[in-house]
Amino acid sequence: MKLQDSLVDKNLTAYTLPKSGIQSHASNLLSLANGDTLCVWFSGTEEGKSDVSIYLTRMDANKGKWNAPQKMSDNPGRSDQNPMLFKAPNGDIWLMYTSQEGGNQDTAIVQYRISKDNGSTWSKQERLFPNEKGVFIRQPIVVTNGGEWLLPVFHCVVKDDGKAWDGSYDYSAVRVSENKGKSWVEHDVPKSLGCVHMDIEKLKNGQYIGLFRSRWADNIYSSYSADGKNWSVPQKTDLPNNNASIQATVLDNGDIVMAFNDSSAKDATQRRASLYSDQVEEKEINQSGPRAFWGAPRAPMTVAISEDNGKTWPYKRNIAEGSGFALTNDSAHDKNREFSYPSITTTVDGQIEVSFTYFRQKIALVKFDEAWIKSKKSINA
Secondary structure: OOHHHEEEEOOOEEEHHHHOOOOEEEEEEOOOOOOOOOOEEEEEOOOOOOOEEEEEEEEEEEEEOOOOOOOOOOOOOOEEEEEEEEEOOOEEEEEEEEEEEEOOOEEEEEEEEEEEEOOOOOOOOOOOOOOOEEEEEEOOOEEEEOOOOEEEEOOOOOOOOOOOOOOOOOOEEEEEEOOOOOOOOOEEOOOOOOOOEEEEOOOOOOOEOOOOOOOOOEEEEEEEEEEOOOOOOOOEEEEEEOOOEEEEEEEEOOEEEEEEEEOOHHHHOOOOOOOOOOOOOOOOOOOOOOOOOOOOOOOOOOEEOOOOOOOOOOEEEEEEEOOOOOOOOOOOEEEEEEHHHHHEEEEOOOOOOEEEEEOOOEOOOEOOOHHHHHHEOOOOO
């Protein structure tokens, strides 16, 4: 199926980025002041396998096309995942990503590279948190008005009741740097078990909102902070979540626009043992408390708008629709059919760009404006 056939509005500007491997997933966008857009993702044969690396491409505003993907990581025997881009106040661009052993996210380390020339050349990769494993990232750094850097992380935890990581014990924290990334102090998000991929956004009222993916595949959760360090206990929003990533951004008028899958475990017909059930032989996990839900449909790709700092989301519109089949990560045999893991940004010309995984084969990108979203009001508004 072509991307255009999946779009709800055939008039949208949409395309797929250059192919970099059998599987491509987890894109992240950075819009630059000169009109260029950078996009990073991971690619290889299949998530969790040792040939998966980070790739970067640039949409050159002058040429009007994407450059050939550039391989950005080199960790033989490890799977490199979840890249993100951050432009520091001094103009440096940071690329951060995880690197893990196979399907064991509890072995993950965080690495980074820095560009001082708008992404043309990059420093050698280095480790961000020495001697630490099991720390995962997904969302960009936010800089406070006082100059502190807020990096949302989540801890991938394995306990003795399971042979492999399945996400049931993951929780979130915020790491804060007062010296531009040289050192970090961690602040836990209270009672955040199962709330991961924290996306921090700076609100117009001076507060911060954290938006979370749910391992339970029930709802998107939200938390608030006055200083970026002390957070409220995450609470359910009225938007569903399918244990897949989300991302938001705050527009110039203060509205929050978020991209996500409008689905949850309620829409699933089956479940998987874990994200890596194609590769890792699982035994039944006997644990008290909730267990992470894998396999809910990863479609449709949806955008929603909040005008009240994330309390309600009265505007909601689908971008792409399909089965969202995600009971396997197999891209080689065209089995996976998901639209997932969105990244969302605004461009210098006021457009909104959303990139997302297209059947785990390519990265797709769609452009529109706020008025396009607001032309459809949610039925629960």
